[in-house]
Amino acid sequence: MEKETLHEIPFSEPDRFPDKTAFINRLHDARIEAGMRRSRRMATIQAFAVLIVAGILSFSGLSEERLSQQTSALVWSAYGINDSLVTDYEYDLALYLIDESEDIYSTIEFLESVNYQPLTAVMEENHE
Amino acid sequence: MKNDDQLIHEFQNGHRQAFDELVRRYLDSVYSFFFRLTGDEMESEDMAQDVFLQLYKYLPKFRFESSFTTYLYRINTNVAITVFRKKHWRKLLHLDQVPEPATQTDDGVFKKQELWSAIRRLPKQQQRIVMLRTSQQLPYKDIAAILNISESSAKVNYHHGVQKLKSILQV
Numbered sequence: 450m451e452k453e454t455l456h457e458i459p460f461s462e463p464d465r466f467p468d469k470t471a472f473i474n475r476l477h478d479a480r481i482e483a484g485m486r487r488s489r490r491m492a493t494i495q496a497f498a499v500l501i502v503a504g505i506l507s508f509s510g511l512s513e514e515r516l517s518q519q520t521s522a523l524v525w526s527a528y529g530i531n532d533s534l535v536t537d538y539e540y541d542l543a544l545y546l547i548d549e550s551e552d553i554y555s556t557i558e559f560l561e562s563v564n565y566q567p568l569t570a571v572m573e574e575n576h577e
Numbered sequence: 578m579k580n581d582d583q584l585i586h587e588f589q590n591g592h593r594q595a596f597d598e599l600v601r602r603y604l605d606s607v608y609s610f611f612f613r614l615t616g617d618e619m620e621s622e623d624m625a626q627d628v629f630l631q632l633y634k635y636l637p638k639f640r641f642e643s644s645f646t647t648y649l650y651r652i653n654t655n656v657a658i659t660v661f662r663k664k665h666w667r668k669l670l671h672l673d674q675v676p677e678p679a680t681q682t683d684d685g686v687f688k689k690q691e692l693w694s695a696i697r698r699l700p701k702q703q704q705r706i707v708m709l710r711t712s713q714q715l716p717y718k719d720i721a722a723i724l725n726i727s728e729s730s731a732k733v734n735y736h737h738g739v740q741k742l743k744s745i746l747q748v
Contacts, residue, residue: 463609466608472604473597476629479630
């Protein structure tokens with residue numbers, strides 16, 4: 450009975466079969482193409498993995514840099530060094546360099562070219 | 578003339594020509610299997626290509642525990658189930674909006690499509706058994722060997738499958 454029911458559906462045989470040589474050629478082409486697709490996928494995944502690792506490393510590097518800056522600030526404050534002391538030191542250094550140089554103008558020119566801020570204060574002071 | 582096992586051994590030793598010989602030997606049978614299921618030449622050829630691609634990949638690991646034809650039938654049914662599942666999802670997602678070709682209006686083809694959409698709704702093992710039994714007319718003994726189950730389990734599954742098909746198709 451089961452067979453009869455299913456036999457109502459015609460299971461037709463193919464009129465023609467694929468050309469075997471052409472099929473084999475297409476098969477190997479498809480196989481090679483699939484292999485290349487797989488390698489491309491793998492290369493993409495590897496590149497993505499490298500990017501992620503590089504990203505993580507640079508992020509942690511940046512965090513460490515921030516940490517080291519914070520550490521330096523802590524060390525400086527521990528030794529009682531603050532921003533005003535540093536500014537004073539730079540100002541004195543500019544004065545020293547100008548006073549001690551054989552050619553004052555060339556020293557000033559040099560400090561101007563490197564845009565050395567304490568020089569402006571020194572010049573203003575001298576004008577006054 | 579070399580037998581299947583000799584050709585497989587040669588292929589496992591790196592001779593691609595041996596694989597090509599296996600394709601020549603079994604292409605018609607694999608193609609017919611899918612043609613009986615789909616009635617579509619292009620689709621049957623694509624499915625046959627899938628089978629031989631899988632064969633190329635897995636044959637190097639073939640351990641000669643079953644006959645090559647048994648192994649081939651197993652791949653055939655797996656490919657058929659995968660394709661039907663994909664089609665089912667495509668239908669659900671409305672990706673198949675291409676108009677049906679004129680030949681599809683043929684009553685036999687319509688019945689076949691109806692049958693296969695009903696078979697898709699069966700559990701996987703029943704799908705395999707109904708496929709092998711109806712399109713290949715394989716005896717239960719062979720089906721049991723292909724699917725690695727007992728003969729009585731094949732019979733019971735087929736019976737349940739057909740009962741379910743009947744209720745789906747309301748025949």
